[in-house]
Amino acid sequence: MGDAVEPIMLAVGVLALIVGLVIVAGWFEDAESDVGSQSNPNSQVQLAPQVGTIHRFFNKAISGEPISNGMWCMTAGTIFVALWLGWNIYPLISIPLSCGLTTLFHMTLATTAYLGRVASQRRFGQPIYIDVLLSHLPLIGAHGFMVTLTILAVSYITYTASTSTIINLDISRYIGYPVAIPILALMLGIISGSIGSSTGDTHYGGERLYQHTVYGEGISTKHYGVITVKAELGWRNSIDTVWFCSKYGSMMAGLCYGLILLFDNFRLFLGSIYGRTILNVGVGVAILLMLFLANRWIEAWARRRFGPYMENTGFKGGK
Amino acid sequence: MDFITVTVILLAISTAGVLISIGTMLLPIGGAPAAMFTSTGIATGAEMMLTGSGITGILMSAALFREGGLIVMVNAGLSSAIMMSTVMLICNLLAVYGRGIPPALYTREKDPVTGENVKIYVTPGTTGHGIPTSCFISGVIGAFLGGFGGSLTFIPVFRVLMIKSLGLTPSIESIFSQLVEVSGSSAVSSIAAASIAVLGMFLINANITAYAIRGVIEGWWDPKFKNAPRTALACFLASMVFGFITLLFIL
Amino acid sequence: MGHSGVVAKAEEKISIRSSYLAALALVLSLSGICLGIPSIAALLAIPSIIWGADAVRRIASYGLGTGVPSIGNLSVSIGILSSLVGLKYNPILGLLVAGAAGFMFGIITSRLKILKIPRLPRLITELALSGYLTLTCLIVGVAKTDLLPVFFNSLLTDDVVKALFWTGFIASIYWASTLAIFHPFNAGLGADERQGRTLRIAIVTSGMAVCLSGIVRLGNAGILGRPWMVYDAAVMIIAGGLIWVYGLLSLYNICSRESALTLWTGIPGRGV
Numbered sequence: 001m002g003d004a005v006e007p008i009m010l011a012v013g014v015l016a017l018i019v020g021l022v023i024v025a026g027w028f029e030d031a032e033s034d035v036g037s038q039s040n041p042n043s044q045v046q047l048a049p050q051v052g053t054i055h056r057f058f059n060k061a062i063s064g065e066p067i068s069n070g071m072w073c074m075t076a077g078t079i080f081v082a083l084w085l086g087w088n089i090y091p092l093i094s095i096p097l098s099c100g101l102t103t104l105f106h107m108t109l110a111t112t113a114y115l116g117r118v119a120s121q122r123r124f125g126q127p128i129y130i131d132v133l134l135s136h137l138p139l140i141g142a143h144g145f146m147v148t149l150t151i152l153a154v155s156y157i158t159y160t161a162s163t164s165t166i167i168n169l170d171i172s173r174y175i176g177y178p179v180a181i182p183i184l185a186l187m188l189g190i191i192s193g194s195i196g197s198s199t200g201d202t203h204y205g206g207e208r209l210y211q212h213t214v215y216g217e218g219i220s221t222k223h224y225g226v227i228t229v230k231a232e233l234g235w236r237n238s239i240d241t242v243w244f245c246s247k248y249g250s251m252m253a254g255l256c257y258g259l260i261l262l263f264d265n266f267r268l269f270l271g272s273i274y275g276r277t278i279l280n281v282g283v284g285v286a287i288l289l290m291l292f293l294a295n296r297w298i299e300a301w302a303r304r305r306f307g308p309y310m311e312n313t314g315f316k317g318g319k
Numbered sequence: 320m321d322f323i324t325v326t327v328i329l330l331a332i333s334t335a336g337v338l339i340s341i342g343t344m345l346l347p348i349g350g351a352p353a354a355m356f357t358s359t360g361i362a363t364g365a366e367m368m369l370t371g372s373g374i375t376g377i378l379m380s381a382a383l384f385r386e387g388g389l390i391v392m393v394n395a396g397l398s399s400a401i402m403m404s405t406v407m408l409i410c411n412l413l414a415v416y417g418r419g420i421p422p423a424l425y426t427r428e429k430d431p432v433t434g435e436n437v438k439i440y441v442t443p444g445t446t447g448h449g450i451p452t453s454c455f456i457s458g459v460i461g462a463f464l465g466g467f468g469g470s471l472t473f474i475p476v477f478r479v480l481m482i483k484s485l486g487l488t489p490s491i492e493s494i495f496s497q498l499v500e501v502s503g504s505s506a507v508s509s510i511a512a513a514s515i516a517v518l519g520m521f522l523i524n525a526n527i528t529a530y531a532i533r534g535v536i537e538g539w540w541d542p543k544f545k546n547a548p549r550t551a552l553a554c555f556l557a558s559m560v561f562g563f564i565t566l567l568f569i570l
Numbered sequence: 571m572g573h574s575g576v577v578a579k580a581e582e583k584i585s586i587r588s589s590y591l592a593a594l595a596l597v598l599s600l601s602g603i604c605l606g607i608p609s610i611a612a613l614l615a616i617p618s619i620i621w622g623a624d625a626v627r628r629i630a631s632y633g634l635g636t637g638v639p640s641i642g643n644l645s646v647s648i649g650i651l652s653s654l655v656g657l658k659y660n661p662i663l664g665l666l667v668a669g670a671a672g673f674m675f676g677i678i679t680s681r682l683k684i685l686k687i688p689r690l691p692r693l694i695t696e697l698a699l700s701g702y703l704t705l706t707c708l709i710v711g712v713a714k715t716d717l718l719p720v721f722f723n724s725l726l727t728d729d730v731v732k733a734l735f736w737t738g739f740i741a742s743i744y745w746a747s748t749l750a751i752f753h754p755f756n757a758g759l760g761a762d763e764r765q766g767r768t769l770r771i772a773i774v775t776s777g778m779a780v781c782l783s784g785i786v787r788l789g790n791a792g793i794l795g796r797p798w799m800v801y802d803a804a805v806m807i808i809a810g811g812l813i814w815v816y817g818l819l820s821l822y823n824i825c826s827r828e829s830a831l832t833l834w835t836g837i838p839g840r841g842v
Contacts, residue, residue, distance in 0.1 A: 039363070050761075054838035064639060065363075067367075067643070067748075070745060075746075078785065085793050086792025087789075105782075112757050112774055113756075115821060115826075116759075117757060125830045126829075129835060130832070162382075163504040164504065178504070179381050180737060180738025183741040190371055191375055191402070197362070199409045202362050202413050202418075205362070206418050215418065216418070217442040218445040219355045219356055229838065249413060264379060264398055277390045280394050288459065295404070298415060299422050302411075306420075366640055507735075508732075508736045509735075515654075527684060530640070550682075552682060557675055557678055
């Protein structure tokens with residue numbers, strides 16, 4: 001098999017696999033931050049009891065998403081390297097095992113955040129709901145498991161591609177990062193967190209958390225804290241949130257991460273095939289120009305189609 | 320190692336700190352309010368966004384570890400810029416199709432680059448939303464500077480450790496030129512140590528700049544950008560202290 | 571989230587005095603490093619983590635404007651490089667470098683008016699020192715292969731380089747310590763924040779950090795081919811796990827007592 005397949009074909013296949021895995025990683029990363037209400041929109045969930053809106057959301061305030069995602073992916077990478085390099089346990093078994101053990105760390109930090117934050121809101125009257133805690137924790141762990149599984153798989157593939165051989169072929173010229181696996185998983189986790197935080201969180205904070213305000217305008221500061229607490233049936237919790245946001249916001253976050261790794265590795269590919277690193281620079285500038293033009297088109301289209309802000313439209317919206 | 324090489328490395332690390340600081344101030348950051356479409360820019364903290372985009376540049380530097388000097392730094396800057404522009408494009412897509420809002424600035428009546436009137440598109444009660452064209456350009460330049468600065472720290476630290484592990488003495492030419500054929504597996508320890516140093520650099524400089532920004536900044540025309548010289552001086556001095564400690568370790 | 575500007579701190583009730591925590595952490599952690607027994611050194615990282623969490627609490631309650639994790643990241647970044655210097659030359663030298671670097675950072679940040687917090691140099695020095703002590707204790711726990719005491723010699727042998735850098739485990743110790751130091755105050759942030767609850771969260775995160783270090787040592791035992799490292803690793807994993815579980819249970823007890831209401835389920839505004 002090693003004679004019939006050229007290294008370039010194998011590298012193209014590895015690239016396609018990496019981009020697919022990373023799209024799933026970005027998707028689940030933003031979904032995990034929605035189900036636990038982490039990072040930027042969490043400031044509204046934190047503010048709500050202070051203005052009198054008692055809610056049933058999960059208030060997971062660990063830190064910004066890049067740092068906490070780096071933590072889970074790094075923990076999974078650490079346990080994986082300890083098992084794989086230390087005790088020679090086959091990667092197909094040690095990858096899921098390390099991701100499973102990481103969910104214990106993840107769920108512990110989520111629990112401490114919820115208990116600590118709600119206990120410090122004693123004077124506003126927000127109760128600790130034990131059923132919210134116990135029903136959201138397995139979901140948080142499951143989404144974190146998917147993120148760490150895919151990112152760890154990508155780290156393992158790129159590390160092996162750059163330092164040793166895959167199916168007896170040496171593709172280290174074309175693809176791969178020669179960074180040790182815990183550090184590589186940490187870096188990929190930080191990138192995933194910053195992408196999910198900047199893109200997917202706007203769908204959660206801007207649309208789902210304030211669904212009762214009028215569509216088509218930003219949320220002015222007079223609405224701050226008065227979040228939507230009634231759901232399609234009953235009272236809203238974070239499981240309803242992730243049901244909604246995983247359809248658009250999380251998908252765009254995954255697409256973003258996949259596009260970034262695709263562009264980067266495509267540039268590396270072209271430069272290595274022709275042996276000139278200056279080609280990387282040329283392709284990079286071309287990609288930047290393409291993205292700039294796409295952004296300009298979207299901005300001009302939206303301004304032309306939606307028009308300037310009109311007051312007194314008469315829409316009130318429900319609560 | 321002679322005195323000139325040590326000084327060059329120390330200057331490189333200090334300059335990298337200045338570049339990272341200016342890069343952070345150029346990024347269009349909206350902070351927590353931007354997640355609710357209450358301010359222009361990207362909906363995350365300044366230090367987080369710079370660390371995310373800078374690390375994309377470091378991955379590219381690690382992949383190109385055999386090449387020399389300037390071309391690696393430009394490539395790393397381009398990687399960070401591509402990451403930032405993809406993120407900004409998707410942010411705009413989410414604003415337009417997720418919530419039905421056109422991008423708009425707040426601190427100026429007309430867009431500084433295209434000259435269009437943007438005040439009419441701003442929702443009252445907010446300070447802008449989305450990422451207009453001038454914020455996009457500011458973000459691309461800022462991310463490029465951040466990636467360039469990160470790579471400027473990564474290359475000297477990595478090369479000194481690598482050359483010492485090969486048994487030779489480091490000099491300025493060997494640090495910034497192409498490396499003789501080295502396999503990936505022998506470079507792993509040096510890349511690991513250099514990555515920790517670069518992570519430290521990003522976190523320190525971006526955090527000091529984030530304290531000076533205090534939440535929201537739109538680009539080079541924002542009034543908060545007047546703090547840039549003072550912040551760049553603080554980051555220069557802090558990076559010099561950090562570079563001194565790094566030199567103690569790698570020599 | 572933090573608010574900008576300097577806020578006058580009201581009289582608050584604290585459970586343990588901060589100078590007492592600082593003295594305890596310095597003495598215990600330094601003796602743990604110099605004694606050289608890996609499992610004891612890793613367990614003596616816990617007072618440093620608690621001291622660091624208390625320092626974060628004191629500095630972040632003035633309002634940083636950008637959130638608590640930023641100050642934790644800044645100080646532990648100073649700590650990790652000083653820790654590597656201390657590894658290469660001498661642990662006491664590393665301690666002095668960490669203190670000096672933290673003090674200079676504080677002077678730079680307050681003189682150039684980046685952050686207007688009273689006594690900033692002293693607070694950042696405390697954070698940098700606690701970060702250095704945590705990291706060095708955990709590194710001794712993870713990578714030391716023998717049981718000899720360490721006073722003025724360097725720890726950086728070939729084995730240690732392989733165990734920390736080639737495997738990439740240095741990043742694990744770094745990031746786990748960062749999260750262990752700044753998470754307690756961030757998780758307990760609020761109008762009714764109390765030092766006793768915050769330090770209990772610090773017990774949970776320090777148990778997690780020690781448990782993770784135990785797993786790292788287990789991996790190093792296999793990679794370096796020295797099976798007698800497994801005994802220390804087992805002690806670290808079991809002790810870390812017990813501290814972790816104890817911390818969680820005591821945190822749950824105290825939070826359910828001190829929150830407004832603790833209910834199994836209910837509709838907001840209508841009680842049970």
